[in-house]
Amino acid sequence: MKEPFQRALGIIRKLKQHGYEAYFVGGAVRDYLLNRPLGDIDIATSALPEEVIKLFPKTIPVGLKHGTVVVLNDGIPYEVTTFRTEGTYEDYRRPESVTFVRSLREDLQRRDFTMNAIAMDDHGTLYDPFHGQRAISAKIICTVGKASERFSEDALRMMRAIRFVSQLGFALETETKQAIIEHASLLAHISVERITAEFEKLMAGPFAEKAFSLLEETGLYVYLPGLREKKEPLKKLAQYDWKALSSSMERWGFLCYLLLSDQESSAFLRLWKLPNRLMKDVQHILRILPLIRSHDDWKKEQLYEFGLDYALAAETIRSLIDMEDAYSNRQRLVALFAQLPIKSRSDLAITGKDIMGWMGRPGGPWLANILKKVEQAVIQGKVENDKERIKEWLISCNLTQEKNC
Numbered sequence: 001m002k003e004p005f006q007r008a009l010g011i012i013r014k015l016k017q018h019g020y021e022a023y024f025v026g027g028a029v030r031d032y033l034l035n036r037p038l039g040d041i042d043i044a045t046s047a048l049p050e051e052v053i054k055l056f057p058k059t060i061p062v063g064l065k066h067g068t069v070v071v072l073n074d075g076i077p078y079e080v081t082t083f084r085t086e087g088t089y090e091d092y093r094r095p096e097s098v099t100f101v102r103s104l105r106e107d108l109q110r111r112d113f114t115m116n117a118i119a120m121d122d123h124g125t126l127y128d129p130f131h132g133q134r135a136i137s138a139k140i141i142c143t144v145g146k147a148s149e150r151f152s153e154d155a156l157r158m159m160r161a162i163r164f165v166s167q168l169g170f171a172l173e174t175e176t177k178q179a180i181i182e183h184a185s186l187l188a189h190i191s192v193e194r195i196t197a198e199f200e201k202l203m204a205g206p207f208a209e210k211a212f213s214l215l216e217e218t219g220l221y222v223y224l225p226g227l228r229e230k231k232e233p234l235k236k237l238a239q240y241d242w243k244a245l246s247s248s249m250e251r252w253g254f255l256c257y258l259l260l261s262d263q264e265s266s267a268f269l270r271l272w273k274l275p276n277r278l279m280k281d282v283q284h285i286l287r288i289l290p291l292i293r294s295h296d297d298w299k300k301e302q303l304y305e306f307g308l309d310y311a312l313a314a315e316t317i318r319s320l321i322d323m324e325d326a327y328s329n330r331q332r333l334v335a336l337f338a339q340l341p342i343k344s345r346s347d348l349a350i351t352g353k354d355i356m357g358w359m360g361r362p363g364g365p366w367l368a369n370i371l372k373k374v375e376q377a378v379i380q381g382k383v384e385n386d387k388e389r390i391k392e393w394l395i396s397c398n399l400t401q402e403k404n405c
């Protein structure tokens, strides 16, 4: 058994010693069978939440209504959830309350996809009543039972299905795909935050282009923020190798650049409720892209002005769009940046104070103007980044004359 499971065995064994059933379930079992890195390890048990709390010294009651208690074992948190069915669903979202059951099979039956409905006991024996292993071998994403029921219970599962396509490269089973086509509009009941979380994972998957193609084909895109009118440009997204993009900022930047006009992007990013920092970063990239696409190569001044991180992100997107090798273009940019005599204003050998002293004038807009000129001259190699040289240069250019500031 893999190390992360080993470390959680104590929890399962303790539950069993007290007469309860307990199993590893969900994504970790799936990823273990796929030989992928394991995420959070979830445990399902017949013990009720209060029974779990009594057994373990360190617990956090994170979702008692849903039967979930976090058990801290050697400082690592594990979600321990009571076997449950989700009872009646309202509004196509996960329910407010659940019904606890004492059978593993019933618990697995309420899960979304067969590959996510496999349980593993403390000896590594698998319980797979819905043939999840078969689906994994065939690389198929298939709902447990009737697809229309699973998607009506929680419409986010339609996004999850396509997000798993992106992460695993699997295909959607026919009935599952058909049900997404028929139930796409139910996504309107789901909160933007949950949709965004899935969409971020979708964009980051190694098979994102397959997923974009499916968003378009199933019509699910219509219910994604700001994409309703973007059927045709959306098709373009499926033509690129998204693996070339390596951060959230690059992925959102690329998406906006391909789908939207300059005026649309800020409202679009707000619709997805992205964090402010990310929105600002993306908009910065979107301002850089048209500038660098109109030139053959980077200018030193541009690189200095944008900073290496943003420049690299924009260059990665540009390379992808122009079908160039992003790796070597990035390397070139890093080398060019290394050659810059200064990387930011704080690297200048002089300060505003020096200039005020030389000119005997108090600060004002003129000072920012001169500092800018000095910065440009240093970057262009017209003057060495040295206090005396800069002073001489200012005098020789007559920049110490008020009329030239």
Ligand SMILES: Nc1ccn([C@@H]2O[C@H](COP(=O)(O)OP(=O)(O)OP(=O)(O)O)[C@@H](O)[C@H]2O)c(=O)n1
Binding pocket: 025, 026, 027, 028, 039, 040, 042, 110, 111, 112, 113, 116, 117, 154, 156, 157, 160
């Ligand atoms: N809408 C959902 C969300 C989750 N699940 C079940 O709860 C498990 C754990 O959920 P979660 O951690 O959200 O997803 P994972 O499948 O583990 O995927 P990831 O690797 O991204 O965590 C899933 O495997 C699935 O069995 C479900 O049936 N329906």
Ligand SMILES: [Mg+2]
Binding pocket: 026, 027, 028, 039, 040
């Ligand atoms: Mg998980």
